[in-house]
Amino acid sequence: MSDIRDEAESGEAVSLAPRAPVAVPRVLALANQKGGVGKTTTAINLGTALAAIGETVLIIDLDPQGNASTGLGIERRDRRVSTYDVMCGEATLRQAVLPTAVPRLHIAPSTMDLSGLELELATARDRAYRLRDAVRRLNVDSSHYRNESFDFTYVLIDCPPSLNLITVNAMAAANAILVPLQCEFFALEGLSQLLKTVEQVRQTLNPGLSIHGVVLTMFDARNNLSNQVVEDVRQFMGEKVYETIIPRNVRVSEAPSYGKPVLLYDLKCVGSQAYLRLASEIIQRERNLRAAATV
Numbered sequence: 001m002s003d004i005r006d007e008a009e010s011g012e013a014v015s016l017a018p019r020a021p022v023a024v025p026r027v028l029a030l031a032n033q034k035g036g037v038g039k040t041t042t043a044i045n046l047g048t049a050l051a052a053i054g055e056t057v058l059i060i061d062l063d064p065q066g067n068a069s070t071g072l073g074i075e076r077r078d079r080r081v082s083t084y085d086v087m088c089g090e091a092t093l094r095q096a097v098l099p100t101a102v103p104r105l106h107i108a109p110s111t112m113d114l115s116g117l118e119l120e121l122a123t124a125r126d127r128a129y130r131l132r133d134a135v136r137r138l139n140v141d142s143s144h145y146r147n148e149s150f151d152f153t154y155v156l157i158d159c160p161p162s163l164n165l166i167t168v169n170a171m172a173a174a175n176a177i178l179v180p181l182q183c184e185f186f187a188l189e190g191l192s193q194l195l196k197t198v199e200q201v202r203q204t205l206n207p208g209l210s211i212h213g214v215v216l217t218m219f220d221a222r223n224n225l226s227n228q229v230v231e232d233v234r235q236f237m238g239e240k241v242y243e244t245i246i247p248r249n250v251r252v253s254e255a256p257s258y259g260k261p262v263l264l265y266d267l268k269c270v271g272s273q274a275y276l277r278l279a280s281e282i283i284q285r286e287r288n289l290r291a292a293a294t295v
């Protein structure tokens, strides 16, 4: 005991007890190569809702557009370490992590540099695994962060609207894919291609990969087409479609211009309430998956 005190007083490193095992986060990638379907909106608001119910969440902004970073109020000048630096191997993911206005919600921001990544990594043998390897180290490196000690329990990856190397990295790093689908005429267009890519990644890079679920977004009850799309998607994807449907809601689209998730901007609006329901549904699905894995 006195030895420990002596060491502490002398300022040397003291290891009092073995550290608890590092928790492994659940990694969900939000992917759909179609643009404007609600990937970023879902990453921000699902991340906020998960944090609100006690999870410790990291959103990884993997889109050069940087909409998730902007929508969470991260100024461009504050993106000193970005996901580009992480993918290039010049920084750890932990070094890119920034806090947000939401307790327990963090973001690894992106910059436009990311759009040049594909060419830069063209000859790197591990190019598809850059993100996976960074995520594996996340909680190891995060154990003592700014004098706080915490492990991330969820990582949400916001993908760009493309099935390129960046998205393949996300799929190789993820446990499961969450697919936002907009309730519009061409909703199912491109879904087969996306599912094919997921299958290819599962067979080659990441055998554990699955589809977590499909979330229908921007539903408009006054529009017959929206109801038709819900029916078609449920017929095609069955139980994979979450019960929660995200309505089209002007508060959801206004919130990013204030650099806030809609749950902070207007907690009571129908959009916020839908994202809270989606978070509970996802947690429930996770519990069912875990229970199924143990029998």
Ligand SMILES: Nc1ncnc2c1ncn2[C@@H]1O[C@H](COP(=O)(O)OP(=O)(O)OP(=O)(O)O)[C@@H](O)[C@H]1O
Binding pocket: 034, 035, 036, 037, 038, 039, 040, 041, 042, 063, 065, 067, 159, 160, 161, 217, 218, 219, 246, 247, 248, 249, 250, 252, 253, 254, 256, 271
């Ligand atoms: N539930 C909603 N109600 C109203 N507007 C919404 C809703 N969800 C998303 N939007 C708006 O739709 C647009 C596209 O959403 P978002 O940026 O989340 O899509 P995305 O799939 O990430 O797009 P990209 O492919 O360009 O990355 C944004 O302007 C967003 O504010």
Ligand SMILES: [Mg+2]
Binding pocket: 039, 040, 041, 063, 067, 158, 159, 160
């Ligand atoms: Mg986006």
